[in-house]
Amino acid sequence: MTLVDRRHSFQAVLSVLAVPLVLAAVFVGVTLARAADQPVTIQNFAFAPATLNVAVGDKITWTNKDATAHTISSDTAGVFDSGSTAPGATFSFTAATAGTITYHCNIHATMKATIVVSAAGSASPTAGAPKTGNSAESSSNDASLWWIGGILGALALGSAGVVARATRRR
Secondary structure, three states, X not given: OOHHHHXXXXXXXXXXXXXXXXXXXXXXXXXXXXXXXEEEEEEOOEEEOOEEXXXXXXXXXXEEOOOOOEOOEEOOOOOOEOOOEOOOOEEEEEOOOOEEEEEEOXXXXXXXXXXXXXXXXXXXXXXXXXXXXXXXXXXXXXXXXXXXXXXXXXXXXXXXXXXXXXXXXX
């Protein structure tokens, strides 16, 4: 195999790899833009946080950590109502439209809270509550995904450049 044949073989391999690399970079970018899971804790007869800022598409999950049942019921009929949520149980709701949703517990009238839903991608995290899981862990995961996406994107662009140069030489 001559040097020219090896170069063309290498370029052929790169051209085959270019499309999957571009698709992988796009997948990583889409993964980063996915909706977030927003936790709310029910404990000591209160919703925490009392005000939660989310984006359209975010999933809010309440976990009842009290020893008694509660409800999670929107003040506006028909938006959401968990019914009786037993101790240890969860209830989830996905925010579909921007706006402010106030809610309460039908069993305990003093339990009230608010969800502020912003257009997708514009919500700011609630003070004291990370968007998902542990805030340090979340930041680390996001940084890793951006790093991986950057490498895949650079590889895809480099491969595309090699293929373009090889095509021009022929």
